Each structure stands twice: as C-alpha cells, then as structure tokens.
Amino acid sequence: MKTLVLVFHPDMSDSRINRPLAARAEALGDDVTVRYMYKIYPDQKVDVDAEQAILETADRIVLQFPLYWYSTPALLKQWEDDVLLYGWAYGSTGKALTGKELLVAVSTGGQYGVDEDGYSLTELLRPLQATADMCQMTYLEPFTTTGTLTITDEALAQRVEDYAAVLESADLPALEHRG
Numbered sequence: 001m002k003t004l005v006l007v008f009h010p011d012m013s014d015s016r017i018n019r020p021l022a023a024r025a026e027a028l029g030d031d032v033t034v035r036y037m038y039k040i041y042p043d044q045k046v047d048v049d050a051e052q053a054i055l056e057t058a059d060r061i062v063l064q065f066p067l068y069w070y071s072t073p074a075l076l077k078q079w080e081d082d083v084l085l086y087g088w089a090y091g092s093t094g095k096a097l098t099g100k101e102l103l104v105a106v107s108t109g110g111q112y113g114v115d116e117d118g119y120s121l122t123e124l125l126r127p128l129q130a131t132a133d134m135c136q137m138t139y140l141e142p143f144t145t146t147g148t149l150t151i152t153d154e155a156l157a158q159r160v161e162d163y164a165a166v167l168e169s170a171d172l173p174a175l176e177h178r179g
C-alpha cells in the first residue's frame with residue numbers, strides 16, 4: 001500500500017507534536033512518502049498538476065495538521081480548493097480519488113473527548129469527512145493527539161509509535177457515522 005502523508009504545519013521548527021510524528025512516518029520506508037506542504041509552498045501557490053499526479057499514485061492519503069480555530073491550517077484549505085477539482089476529484093468524470101483512503105491525523109491543544117459539553121472532533125472534522133464522501137473516498141477513523149499543551153514526553157513518544165503502527169496497518173476502520 002502506497003501512503004502519502006501531507007503535513008500542513010506552518011512552522012515545523014516550532015512544533016513539538018507534528019514534527020516527531022512526521023519524522024516517524026518518514027522513517028517507515030519507501031511505501032510512505034511525507035511532504036511538508038508549507039515548505040513546498042511558502043507562498044501558498046499550490047502546483048495543481050503536481051499535487052494531482054502525486055495523489056494518483058497513493059492508495060492512502062493522510063492529512064496531518066494541528067487544529068487551528070476548530071479547523072485546518074489555511075494552506076490545507078487552499079490545497080483542497082485548488083486541487084480537488086470538478087472533473088478530477090468529483091463529478092461524473094471525476095474519479096481520480098475513488099476508492100482511496102483518507103486518514104486525518106490531527107493534533108489539538110484541547111482535551112477533546114474529556115469535556116462532554118464541548119464539540120467533538122468528529123463534528124469539527126465533518127467538512128473533511130464530507131469531502132471524502134464527495135470524492136468517493138473511504139474516510140478512516142481519525143488519528144488524534146489531544147491535550148498537547150500538557151502531554152508528557154512519554155505519552156507523546158507512545159503516540160508517535162501508535163502513529164507508525166497505524167500508518168503500517170493495511171486494515172484500518174472506516175468512520176461510518178453521519179450526524
């Protein structure tokens with residue numbers, strides 16, 4: 001299985017969570033490709049043809065990012081708007097992503113799942129789930145690293161190993177729930 005990990009973090013030098021996660025993914029070998037999107041597109045001008053060509057080679061597409069204002073960093077939204085075109089990603093002739101898996105790997109400062117009164121990550125990530133549906137992709141259960149403001153080094157190291165195991169698994173559960 002060919003896995004493409006697209007990392008959307010504006011400043012990896014200032015990252016405690018996404019940097020080791022991405023580094024661990026990079027160490028997995030030839031079947032896993034990691035791309036640091038803010039480094040590739042510092043001016044946010046996405047090369048649509050290049051992105052589409054790379055996506056076509058992947059069986060599983062991983063979108064890795066820190067949650068910013070209950071959403072994705074801006075470049076990920078820009079990338080979606082530019083790359084996921086009608087006739088390519090969706091529409092009657094848009095089948096380029098059909099059957100591929102989409103895995104969201106998100107980190108959050110908040111303790112999602114602990115505070116019952118808050119919004120769940122499943123809710124907040126719904127636009128990405130709907131996008132996967134629109135592109136006839138299989139939306140996998142997101143890989144979440146929560147409570148990053150207080151996470152211990154030991155718990156983070158465990159999460160990094162969990163990420164490697166998830167990326168190496170050919171059989172991940174899909175998230176079927178619709179609200």
Ligand SMILES: Cc1cc2nc3c(=O)[nH]c(=O)nc-3n(C[C@H](O)[C@H](O)[C@H](O)COP(=O)(O)O)c2cc1C
Binds near residue numbers: 018019069107
């Ligand atoms: C601009 C900005 C917005 C953020 N918004 C949220 C948010 O809405 N919810 C949340 O739980 N954490 C939020 N955070 C915290 C980040 O998600 C957290 O610092 C990040 O996941 C840690 O990963 P890193 O060490 O790789 O940067 C925000 C951080 C920044 C800088």
